[in-house]
Amino acid sequence: MNGFEDGTVPRLADGILERRCGSDATAVVDLSTGEQVSYRTLARRTQALADLLARHGVGRGTTVAMVMDKSAASVAVMWAALRLGARYAPVDESLPSARVALLLGMCAPTVTLVHHRHRALLDGAPAGTVLTVGAEPPEEPGGKQWDPAAETDVRPTDASDRSPEDHAYVVFTSGSTGLPKGVVISHRSLCALLEGVQRVVGFDDGMRFLNVAPLFFDASVVDLWSTFLVGGSVHLLPRLRVPSQITRACEEWRITDTLLVSSVVRMLVGRFSDAGRRDLSSLRRLWFGGESCPVPVLRAFAAMVPGLTYVHGYGPTETTHSATLFLTDDIAGHDEEFLPIGSPLPSVDLLVVDDGLRPVPDGETGELLIGGPQVMAGYCGDPERTERALVSPPGSGGARYYRSGDYVRLRDDGALMFLGRRDDALKVNGNLVHLSEVEAAALAVEWVTDCCAVPAEHPVAGKVIGLFVLGRRDGTGPDEEELRRELALRLPAYMIPARIDFLADEDVDLTASGKLDRNRLRELTNK
Incomplete structure (x- = not known):
């Protein structure tokens, strides 16, 4: 397996650059623009960016944050950070500015790269040195910018002081205390994942991986780094709006692998006839996880796209995405409601x-x-x-x-x-959500007296969030639209409740400790 034969942990980005920097094979395809970037070009852009970051103080043990749309440029940021011994920290560019500031404060970046469209998100945020990406028109003289098309010759890096315990990246997840968590993953952890996945699943240099997950979601590390290690191509899908984006891209680019959260698999089955039957014969493996996917849904997919290997992954972000895998090419042979999560990686x-x-x-x-x-x-x-x-x-x-x-x-x-x-967490579109964080955001609204977030079932979307709210402090009556506006200032879109119910005093059931009765409210939600 590339880079692991001697039992050592490779310098991930440097190892890829050293092996691939002279290759004209395609490394990244940006499906939002159609741009195709070779390994040679990506390596030269990475070196130019690494030189720029180093001039602004980036080095071993520092953090490079990125508030950018998914693109070939954002991949270069990840490569450049790792090449310098820094960790990269992707931040969702659709978040409210207050939450962006909170996340940046947690990871303390030396440099933050931000697309010019999102520059206002960083006003007043602890972002370190800010480099604007793709500004139009160019900023005034002296402004700090990065041209993603800039290239320079790739040079060897002195990594004699590097350690396998150096941090590779930070991913932010929902927290059970009402605050998000910044999960720090080391090079040792990331490389152990990649080695295990490739030993269990097996890849080749012809792999064309459709990346659907945002780069701030930990599923992206499997898509990108597994593919780069074998010299395959990563195809970056823009933010998912409709299932037909996936089937269209699979057909057009002859995709061999894609990793989807289970709710998207359900949507593909439910909307396949609307999208039209496409030629998906290039697909070899369908990866899925993030939440349970019913076997009947997988059987329906298998009937439409025969001959696939199904890779069911399980693992919290804290264990570098996948701790276990279950592989099968015989969905019809399973009569359980859900597939097992499988066995541990090596x-x-x-x-x-x-x-x-x-x-x-x-x-x-x-x-x-x-x-x-x-x-x-x-x-x-x-x-x-x-x-x-x-x-x-x-x-x-x-x-x-x-x-x-x-x-x-x-x-x-x-x-x-x-x-x-065991606790109050659930997966929504593959994102781990602690219901207490949703409640904390609602309770921060001036007129909310009490609230209770509960899991609910939607016939198409699967797991969603329901929120019960008790009264207004000022007595003027509930206002769902206003509450949704307030929540959108505090929470990412996937944490906004799909259903909000306002409780009158006569509707309230309390537990012995005086809290809203969650079990009773869950019953009401799913009626």
């Missing part, structure tokens, strides 16, 4: 434990603990939260395990079945 150590963190007998339900080199370095600037998330169960010899909060059961064939969450 470097992953799993324990199924009771509430005391003691192993349960095989076949019994327990919480999943995940150990090994894929476990995160920690949360950005939050050692206390890191300490709570990483535990050393009895008999582990002090080894760190991530406490997933997921209940699982080991089947007789050795595959794990996912059974549910």
Whole structure:
């Protein structure tokens, strides 16, 4: 496997640059513009950007944030940060400015690259040196800009002081305390993931991977880095609006692999006839995860696109995207409601434990603990939260395990079945959402007295968020439109509740501790 044969952790970006910088093979296709970028060109652009970043203080142990649309330019940012020994931190450009500032404050970037369309998001934010991308017209003399088309000759990098424990990237997720978390992943963790995935699944240099996930979503690390390591091409799909974008791109570019959240797979099945039957015979593998996908949905997809291998991945962001995989090319042969989440990747150590963190007998339900080199370095600037998330169960010899909060059961064939969450989290379009964070945003609205966020089922979208709100403090009555506007200032779009219900005093059921009765409200939501 490229870069791992000697058992060492490679310098990821440098290793790819050294092997591919003279290649005219296509590395990136930007489907929003049609631009095709070769490995040679990407390497030369990366070197030019790395030189610019270094002049602004970027080096080992620093952070390069990016508030940009997905593009070949944003891929060059990731490469350049890693080449300098820095970590990259993608930030969703559609977020409200207050949340962008919060995330930047957590990761403390030395430099933030921002597309000129989103420059206003950084006003007053702790962004370090700001480099504007693609400004039109050019800024006044002395303005700090980056021309994504700039190139220079690729030069060797002195990486003698680098460590496998150096940070590779930061991904932000929803937090159970009402605040987001910045998950820090090291080079060792990322390379362990890539080695494991390629050993289990197997790739070749003809792979053409359709990247649907945003770059600020951890699924993108599998799409991009697995493909780059074998010299394949990554096809960047713009922000997903309709399922036909995927089928059209698969047909036009002869895509071999794509990774989708399960809700998108459901949409593809439900909308396939509307999009028209396309030639998807180039597809070899359909990757999916982020939430459970019913087997009948997969059977319907298999009937339309025969001959695929299905790769079901499971893993929290804190364990570098996928801790387990389940592969099958026989969906029709499965009669369960959901596929298992499979077996651990080669470097992953799993324990199924009771509430005391003691192993349960095989076949019994327990919480999943995940150990090994894929476990995160920690949360950005939050050692206390890191300490709570990483535990050393009895008999582990002090080894760190991530406490997933997921209940699982080991089947007789050795595959794990996912059974549910221990806490209040759920996956919405593949994004982990803690309902307490939705509640915290609602309670920050002046007139909200109390609220309760609950999971709900939608016939097409699958898991969505429902929000029950108690009264107005000023007594003027509920206003759903106003509440949605307020929430949009505080939360990303995927965390905005699909359904909001206002409770009158006579509708309120309280628990013994005086809180809104979640179980009762969940029953009301799903009626």
